[in-house]
Amino acid sequence: MFLASILALTACSAPGSDTTDDATPEGTATAAGGDWTCEGDVTLSAYLETGFPLSTALFEEFEKQYPNVTFDVREDQFAVITQNAPRVLADNPPDLMRLPQMSDLVGDGLLYDLDAAAEHFGWDEWPASQLAQMRVDEEGRRGDGPLYAMGKNYSMTGVFYNTELAAQIGMTEAPKTLAELDEWMQKAKDAGITPSTQFNGGATGGLAFPLQLLMASYGDVDAINDWTFQQPDARIDTDSNVQAAAHLKKWIDAGYFAEDINSLDYAQMMGRFIDGESLFIFNGDWESGTLDSQMAGKAGFFLMPPVEEGGKVGAMSAPLTFGISSKAENPECAAFFFDWIATNDEARAIAVEVGGSHPMGPADAFMPEVDPESVTGQTLAAGATIAADNGSMEFIANATGAIYAKSWTPNLQKLVAGDQTAEGLLQAVQADYESEING
Secondary structure (H helix, E strand, O other): OOOOOOOOOOOOOOOOOOOOOOOOOOOOEOOHHHOOOEOOOEEEEEEEEOOOOHHHHHHHHHHHHOOOEEEEEEEEOHHHHHHHHHHHHHHOOOOEEEOOOOHHHHHOOOEOOOHHHHHHHOHHHOOHHHOHHHEEOOOOOEEEEEEOOEEEEEEEEEEEEEHHHHHHOOOOOOOOOHHHHHHHHHHHHHOOOOOEOOOOOOOOOOOHHHHHHHHHHHOOHHHHHHHHOOOOOOOOOOHHHHHHHHHHHHHHHOOOEOOOHHHOOHHHHHHHHHOOOOOEEEEEHHHHHHHHHHOOOOEEEEOOOOOOOOOOOOEEEEEEEEEOEOOOOOHHHHHHHHHHHHHOHHHHHHHHHOOOOEOOOOOOOOOOOOOOOOHHHHHHHHHHHHHHOOOEEOOHHHOOOOHHHHHHHHHHHHHHHOOOOHHHHHHHHHHHHHHHHOO
């Protein structure tokens, strides 16, 4: 499994063991041997999703260490990036771009092959599972083949909760089963507390988060990964996944989500949760740093519980994926930046403290100290559990280039509106999936 070996969370080297070349002249980022450099005055163009502070923090630190480099940043909603990725990579090629699903982009020759960079920087010596999801073979299947992207860190999803609201209804520990989670959601509703202000509006169906987590509780994460990696004969409309979708529909019908869920966007969800307007949200550890600063001592995190107590757990867990356009002006400098993120002590600290996630890089690389009681500490510990259970999944929204905006989102919105069934949802998505990959 991809993540099984990467979350050696307690392994770290001594502070200050920066793997960047200490002999590098001040003001110039130069890789060993004179290749893969950022020599001279360089402007790296970046196309990112809006609303996340990690990239900005990394850019600022890199510019501080290497003042010959500046970043020209453009931001959009992730759904917009997903729809526009082929055109942007071809017509306005960025040096760094937040990537949606990769197979179609690789097939169209739009992404820079990073195999030579991996050999030069030694990425091939990292745990292989770190890079597996960013490899694409000749058939367009992910998990093997050349490397076409790099991660800024490893993200992971689960359930955030408001500890003060939880205390009001008597919830003093994380639920151990789905039935217990159901009970807490009902108790919250009975107490006049919105159980979850999950987003599901616009072109981004946020109900895909709890749905996939429920899929892991009911079934096999390997089968889900086969589907997202476009393995032959893989299906999303399996019996266990139908059970998961039915469980989600039960939550919808019980009124466990905000009444305006189909108009709620991501930023509104986060704002309401931070303001104490819901007990739970289903989201990822990229918000851990934000919650530690804006809800200090008032937020917690747990993995989606299994159907039966003691069962294995799963989570969407993947690199925060960035690629380089095959037509980029500064691909070697962009690759140097990727390596710096994973190997520089300050960058790794930013990945944890701002991004809330485990950095990429060598298994024994530096890790900053983290309060285990903080949200960041809880999400990092949960990542170790996912690794032990081989429970990591690629996000179902990334199975094809258009599946999120054009199939998952409208069908999840129809599920809320009462115009779609649990089984019908998965059948519709499967049909759209087959149409795209066979297209």
